[in-house]
Amino acid sequence: MIDYLDHLVLTTSNKDTCIYFYTNVLGMTLETFGEGRKAFKFGGQKINLHIKGHEFEPKAHLPVPGSLDLCFITTKSLNEAIEHILKCNWEIESGPITRTGANFPIRSIYLRDPDLNLIEISEKLIS
Known part of the structure; x- marks a missing residue:
């Protein structure tokens, strides 16, 4: 019945730093839609952005910053992604x-976005 994920919603407590992380560090495209809403586009998906205390309805029952654990497959090699993230002065946790x-199978690194969501960046391992 379900084919793929169209979008998910991320709640942030710091709009500007969140936009910097997802656009500059991760290289997603910022989209403005509707009545000034923001989203991060990548591939065929997007992440809609909600600001804590100013969420759009309907919303999750308890939307809170820092509650996500996301894994993204990189278009670059993982080594190139690591180099880019470090050039952006963003810490890689593990x-x-x-x-x-x-x-x-994937090869992954882990970092945190500005709201402390766990972000996994991975490359496909070729067997």
Whole structure:
């Protein structure tokens, strides 16, 4: 019945720093839609942005910053992604480490966004 994820919603406590992280550090495209709403586009998906205390309805029952654990597959090699993240002066918390992805083995690093959500950046391991 379900084919793929269209979008998810991220709640932030710091709009400007959040936009910097997802656009500059992760390279997503900032989109403005509706009545000035913001979203981060990547591939065929997007992350809609809600500001804590100013969420759009309907919303999650208890939307809070820092409650997500997301894994993204990079379009670059993981080494190139690491180099870019470090050039942006963003700390990598751990990795690289081998993990199991949704459809194939992956090699991953972990970092935190400005709201302390856990962000996993991964590359597909070729067997």
